[in-house]
């Protein structure tokens with residue numbers, strides 16, 4: 599198992615070189631999906647963003663994947679922005695109190 603590690607590192611390095619070499623190699627679905635989070639977070643440099651945007655524009659599979667991920671983010675952002683109703687908070691707190699009183703260990 600561990601003998602495979604140097605080979606993996608080498609492959610990662612080569613992939614990185616290819617990536618930096620950029621334009622010579624066409625962007626693959628694997629490459630885009632692997633960097634999807636950074637791509638959507640706009641954490642990549644301009645060249646890579648353009649590269650991935652261009653690929654997604656002509657690749658239904660990657661477009662779908664990035665749309666889905668963006669949708670998830672929107673939902674998460676929306677639900678994080680919403681505050682739980684105070685009645686729910688009270689209910690949870692009273693339930694916790696009951697549980698604590700009955701000797702159940704609660705991990706915070």
Ligand SMILES: [Zn+2]
Pocket residue numbers: 626627628630653657658659660661
């Ligand atoms: Zn693709």
